[in-house]
Amino acid sequence: xxxxxxxxxxxxxxGKWGMVIDQDICTGCQACVAxxxxxxxxxxxxxxxxxxxxxxxxxxxxxxWEGEYPEVKMTPRQPMLCQQCGHATCExxxxxFATVHSQAExxxxxxxxxxxxxxxxxxxxxxQVRAFNWRDYQRPEPLSNQLNPDVTVRRMGVMEKxxxxxxxxxxxxxxxxxxxxxxxxxxxxxxxxxxCPASAIVFGRVDNPESLVSQLAHKGHGVKHLEELGTxxxxxxxxxx
Amino acid sequence: MSExxxxxxxxxxAGVGAxxxxxxxxxxxxxxxxxxxxxxxxxxxxxNGQSTYYATTCRECAAGCGLIVRTMQGRALKTEGxxxxxxxxxxxxxxxxxxxxxxxxxxxxxxxxxxTRGSASTTAxxxxxxxxxxxxxxxxxxxxEIAFLMGMAPDHLFDLVTDLANTTGINAPVxxxxxxMFESRATLSKAAENLFGEARxxxxxxxGAEVVLSFGANxxxxxxxxxxxxxxxxxxxxxKTKLRGKFIQLEARMSSTAGKADEWLPIRPGTExxxxxxxxxxxSELRGGPMPRAFSSxxxxxxxxxxxxxxxMLEHIAELFSGSHVALAIPGGSALGQxxxxxVAEAVLALNAVADNFGKPGxxxxxxxxxxxxxxxxxxxxxxMQDFIQKxxxxxxxxxxxxxxxxxxxxxxxxxxxxxxxxxxxxISFATFPDETALESDYVFxxxxxxxxxxxxxxxxxxxxxxxxxxxxxxxPFYNTRATxxxxxxxxxxxxxxxxxxxxxxxxxxFLQSKVAPLMSEADGxxxxxxxxTFMASFQQYGGWWKLSDGRGVPxxxxxxxxxxxxxxxxxxxxxxxxxxxxxxxTLAEAGANKPWLQELPDPTTxxxxxxxxxxxxxxxxxxxxxxxxxVRITSEAGVLxxxxxxxxxxxxxxxxxxxxxxxxxxxxxxxxxxxxPTDLLVQHFNEAGDLAFAGVKVKIEKTRQEAASxxx
Numbered sequence: 001x002x003x004x005x006x007x008x009x010x011x012x013x014x015g016k017w018g019m020v021i022d023q024d025i026c027t028g029c030q031a032c033v034a035x036x037x038x039x040x041x042x043x044x045x046x047x048x049x050x051x052x053x054x055x056x057x058x059x060x061x062x063x064x065w066e067g068e069y070p071e072v073k074m075t076p077r078q079p080m081l082c083q084q085c086g087h088a089t090c091e092x093x094x095x096x097f098a099t100v101h102s103q104a105e106x107x108x109x110x111x112x113x114x115x116x117x118x119x120x121x122x123x124x125x126x127x128q129v130r131a132f133n134w135r136d137y138q139r140p141e142p143l144s145n146q147l148n149p150d151v152t153v154r155r156m157g158v159m160e161k162x163x164x165x166x167x168x169x170x171x172x173x174x175x176x177x178x179x180x181x182x183x184x185x186x187x188x189x190x191x192x193x194x195x196c197p198a199s200a201i202v203f204g205r206v207d208n209p210e211s212l213v214s215q216l217a218h219k220g221h222g223v224k225h226l227e228e229l230g231t232x233x234x235x236x237x238x239x240x241x
Numbered sequence: 242m243s244e245x246x247x248x249x250x251x252x253x254x255a256g257v258g259a260x261x262x263x264x265x266x267x268x269x270x271x272x273x274x275x276x277x278x279x280x281x282x283x284x285x286x287x288x289n290g291q292s293t294y295y296a297t298t299c300r301e302c303a304a305g306c307g308l309i310v311r312t313m314q315g316r317a318l319k320t321e322g323x324x325x326x327x328x329x330x331x332x333x334x335x336x337x338x339x340x341x342x343x344x345x346x347x348x349x350x351x352x353x354x355x356x357t358r359g360s361a362s363t364t365a366x367x368x369x370x371x372x373x374x375x376x377x378x379x380x381x382x383x384x385x386e387i388a389f390l391m392g393m394a395p396d397h398l399f400d401l402v403t404d405l406a407n408t409t410g411i412n413a414p415v416x417x418x419x420x421x422m423f424e425s426r427a428t429l430s431k432a433a434e435n436l437f438g439e440a441r442x443x444x445x446x447x448x449g450a451e452v453v454l455s456f457g458a459n460x461x462x463x464x465x466x467x468x469x470x471x472x473x474x475x476x477x478x479x480x481k482t483k484l485r486g487k488f489i490q491l492e493a494r495m496s497s498t499a500g501k502a503d504e505w506l507p508i509r510p511g512t513e514x515x516x517x518x519x520x521x522x523x524x525s526e527l528r529g530g531p532m533p534r535a536f537s538s539x540x541x542x543x544x545x546x547x548x549x550x551x552x553x554m555l556e557h558i559a560e561l562f563s564g565s566h567v568a569l570a571i572p573g574g575s576a577l578g579q580x581x582x583x584x585v586a587e588a589v590l591a592l593n594a595v596a597d598n599f600g601k602p603g604x605x606x607x608x609x610x611x612x613x614x615x616x617x618x619x620x621x622x623x624x625x626m627q628d629f630i631q632k633x634x635x636x637x638x639x640x641x642x643x644x645x646x647x648x649x650x651x652x653x654x655x656x657x658x659x660x661x662x663x664x665x666x667x668x669i670s671f672a673t674f675p676d677e678t679a680l681e682s683d684y685v686f687x688x689x690x691x692x693x694x695x696x697x698x699x700x701x702x703x704x705x706x707x708x709x710x711x712x713x714x715x716x717x718p719f720y721n722t723r724a725t726x727x728x729x730x731x732x733x734x735x736x737x738x739x740x741x742x743x744x745x746x747x748x749x750x751x752f753l754q755s756k757v758a759p760l761m762s763e764a765d766g767x768x769x770x771x772x773x774x775t776f777m778a779s780f781q782q783y784g785g786w787w788k789l790s791d792g793r794g795v796p797x798x799x800x801x802x803x804x805x806x807x808x809x810x811x812x813x814x815x816x817x818x819x820x821x822x823x824x825x826x827x828t829l830a831e832a833g834a835n836k837p838w839l840q841e842l843p844d845p846t847t848x849x850x851x852x853x854x855x856x857x858x859x860x861x862x863x864x865x866x867x868x869x870x871x872x873v874r875i876t877s878e879a880g881v882l883x884x885x886x887x888x889x890x891x892x893x894x895x896x897x898x899x900x901x902x903x904x905x906x907x908x909x910x911x912x913x914x915x916x917x918x919p920t921d922l923l924v925q926h927f928n929e930a931g932d933l934a935f936a937g938v939k940v941k942i943e944k945t946r947q948e949a950a951s952x953x954x
Contacts, residue, residue: 025475027461027501028845030828034338037838038319044841047851047915055841055850063500063846065890069858070507072891074500074846140347140910142719143837145316149290194321197332197471 016106017164017234018206019193020216021079024240026200028061028077032192036081039165039191041151043137056131058082058162059192076240079201081192082129082162083225084108086232090121090130098159105169106234110161117157126226130161164203165190185211206234296323296784298698298710300691301336301343302420302830303393304328304466305698305708307784308337310715317341317692317716322468323784327704329468335828335842337468342836343674343690344719348909350675350687351720358668358681368723371686375728376735378640378667384410388638390629392645393418393620395696395712397753400613401726401744405733408743412638415629416620419651419831419920422933423824423901424465425577425586427622431930432572432586433607437796441607442617442702443590444793448476449603450569452561453488454520456513456589458573461498462827462845465573469703474501483567489558491516491550492575494822494856494898495891497845504558507893510820510936511811512548513576516555517588518808519544523559524595533802535591547810549893567603568596575822575936579811582928587806594802600795609707609792611699612760624931627656634661641665644688644725649677650905651831653923653933655879671725674835677907687722689714694724695749697757697785707792709760711785724749757786765790814926814934815878817941822898823919829902834912844900847887853916856889856898865944872947875899877922877940883947884917897942 036042036059045054059081066073088108090099098114099121101107122130136156139147147153150167154160172188185204193201204213216222222236292313299306299320307326311319320340324331353371354363366374379387389402391414402414421427426442434440447453447460447470460470477486490499491508499505508516522536545552562568572589579585590605598604610617621629626648632638634657641662648658662668662681670682679685688694693714700708726749733740746752754777760766761776765788770776780786813820825831826844833839840851847854855873867873867886875882875897884899892898903916926934 022479025478027471027474028497029461029467029471030335030842030845031333031338033842034335034838035333037841038338038341044837046837047840050841050850055843057843060843061845063848069860069890069892069894072495073505074495074891077500077845142345143342143347145345145719146318146341148318149313191319194331195333195338197329197334197468198475199332200475 016205016207017084017169018204018213018217019164019190019235020202020213020222020238021235022200022238023076023078024238025198026061026077026079026240027198028063029197030061031195031197032059032079032201033057033061035191035195036162038146039148039151040163041147041153043133043139043154045135045137049134054132054134056133056160058129058131058160078237079192080127080129081235082108083127083231083233083235084164086234087230089124089126089229089231093120093124094118095120105166107164107166110159110163112152112154112158112160115158117159119159121159126229126231130159133158133160292318295713295715296325296711296782297692297715298696298712298784299333299337299340300394301340301832302463303418303698303701304468304703305394305700305710306333306337306468307710308333309784310692312715315716317344325783326710326785327706327708327787328466328700328710330472332468332472334468336830336833336839339833339836339839340692342838344692344716346674346835346909348675348835349673349690349720350679350685350722353684353686353721353723355684356682358662358683361680363685366684368721371684372728372731373735374684375669375686375732378669379732379740380736382639385412386637386639387411388629388640389414389642389644390646390648391416393421394645394698395691395694396699397696397756398644398726400756401729401752405729405740405743409739415625416618417626417646417648417651418620419901420463420825421620422623422651423578423935424573425582425928425930425932426465426619428577428582428586428928428930428932429572430617430619432583432590433796436587436590436801437798439607439797440617440619441794443796444606444608444702445473445569445571446603446606447473447569448480450477450567451483451486451603452565452568453477453486453571454558454562454569454592455488455490455498455502455571456517456573456585457492457576458571459496459498459824459827460571460573461501462496463825463830465701466703487561489561493820493893493896494824494889495846496574496824497827500846505891506550506554509547509549509893510575510822510896511579511581511813512544513579513585514581514588514806515539515544515808515810516548516550517570517585517592518806519555520559520562521588521592521595523556524563524592527559527563528595533595535802535804535806538805539808544808562592562596565596567598567601569593569598569603569605570596575824577928577932578934578936580813580926580928580934580937581809581811582932582934583930584807588808591801591806594798599798605796607794607796608702609705609794611701611707612709612763612786613756614699617701622927622931623652623656623933624927626652627925630656630658630661634664636664638665640667640669642669642671643678643682644671647672647676647678647832647908649681650908650918653879653920655924671728673722674909675907677905680907686725686728687720688725689718689722692716693718693722695726695753697753704787705791705793706787706789708787709785711780713781726752760786763788811934811937813937813939814924815939817877817939818895819940819942820893820896820936821877821919821922821938821940822896822936823901823923824898826900826902831902834903834905834915835909837911840911847889849887851915853884853900853903854887855884856887856892858892858894859888859890861894862886862888865942867944870948872945874943874945875922875940876943877924877938879924880921882917882919882921883945897940
């Protein structure tokens, strides 16, 4: 049952689930990338396809260089993942309605069994966070024992991307519903945030002003990437310095 | 139907059948009499679609982080950090995440085998025969002819073999690991002994500091306990009670850790001790009072000209260092892997005496001694390994047992472990994976994977509390493997005599209980119990046992600055024009190359996957006429490597760097014939503490006509 106050909250804010990433403390250790791959059954593509840029990281750590030796600096590491835009550029270009906006979670969904592989969405994503299955990538036995039964295994010709671990969201919601309560802040989190040794990634309800992620997001010095495109991202970054 | 067979009977039988199936497909630790304890009190295997969570300990490195593994219907699905464990507080690194790719690796050793050394083909033996082989090896050789070479984890097996050695007179087990070598752990504990009178592992409270000065310590990557030190780094940047801390890293090549520093200073390799002493002198001058003897002989101007760091910069650092209430200096990594590494460690530790931070928040402590730990035993240094290898070559050992370490890959080829194996009559490996050393063994009696194992690991550093991380099988063994402790216990019984009295245990669990039981009477544990079964149940449920109090020690500081310190430069082996800095790959480390997802993680600094590269300053590359992916031949006194160039903007023009982690000739399909191993270039060149001077080698570079396979072509 939806309670009246929940409707009010949702209508006030752009989306329910959000993330804050603190680049000042991200060490670029890749724990989030590995955790994401393990949670979400992401295929590894091997050396050759990696060389073609087909590795299917749903989250990646960007780093750039500033200056020249010896005054060279590595820019603060920037974990980049689907920004779960409120006004996503990937959505209107899909001819198959495979990339649609979820009203319930305010997320960008990727419906694998609708996807016909036009790759228009990846073309149109300003964050370049979508990964395409160029092949049926092999998992030699018994590696498949590790697959997460809560997450679909994708096949060739299908686009995929970060889902904010929607399987975890649903599991927490089901649990809360069974116990007749609301999902508590911090009750669960995404795989990347859970692994992050620096706790640089914080995930939660951005429409709940009491939640940690809301309080961080409203701290003032957060930025949203490519905000000028009007994409209304749900991920806030703190620039390192 | 000739017999009466009622519906009720049928249902009874069907019920029995279902129960049997549940046991067989379930992940009960087959044939154990102890029940495993889920992390939460969940009904085990009763509901389809429900996950069960077990606490255990990560074996990807020796730090001992606690894990919670999600399992479902007997399969391990996901590892997470154990939020209770005081070391990692619920966090993991990338290697901890990928441990499942080891468990379900398609190239594991599935059965005990006998092989002709070096041959890929094997003959299967059964476990009874295997145990008999071990028993005969123990019984038929003199005690001094029996040697054990072990990895830095797990500790329970090391303790078992230590007990065996103490009772029977066989050689005490020797521990080694490439991570320990690249961390120069022996140097660090030797420096602590020289300065503070105790060979204990120092703990650097990065989180409480305001200024951190690190000489090559890559503590955000693989250094000793990276998950814990990352938490410290967050404290440095974000603690609410103090200003945002400053972090300065001095090293010739910007590591991923240095990439997070406010200042990276490309110091000339070999001048670390000189620079540390110069900063000490300048900081002491700023603080006033008499000049400590340690810094009295150093000339900062000389240090500046030799190290390539401007005097103003040294003065600026000294000002930061002396001006802060909580300044901290950390020695580590390539700074200690020099011929004068011990002096570097002492000089850098002495800086902490200037900051007067011993035993204070933001300063240097001694790590708490873990339960069961009497003294910190640093793993064998490369020099000690050299002696060990010499004994092997001289035929002093008739039988060598190898567990948890892959010395042919992890030790520099110049030490010739492989050649020395010829002097050992019988080599028995307990490897889980078909690594290079297993390939050169007579027998491989595979141990379970860490997630299928019992055990414990002492937390050497990284936590304020004294921690023993416990392991339990989270899934039943996937293959026909057997716990090495069980093999040794059974073999000792078969061998009889002193061996049987040394290990009077029914099996591994009984041994484990005998080691854990004394903790019941210890005060201050975060749980306790009156009887052993309850205590063990909690031990398994929570993933270990730890004390609640702060167990860190305060280093004795009386004499630290009142000693002569020599700022002489390090000596380098070889005639080449480039300094070579081998560094441990932050994602692969020493044993990650067989896990496909670790191979596909981009290196944090270069973003390279699946290969090895040599980092070179773009200016240098330009002078040599080299572009990215051009293959160069690198020659040291010890060997030659061919490796593609990666132009790296943050490295000294006179230095090249190669990551360590690839270059396997065995170790499964994802590791084999991929990249190169930079330890092939390392010569027998040691520092005063016996650690390898791995960063004390000079090399030559030649261009070849080849170009690395690049995609798209």
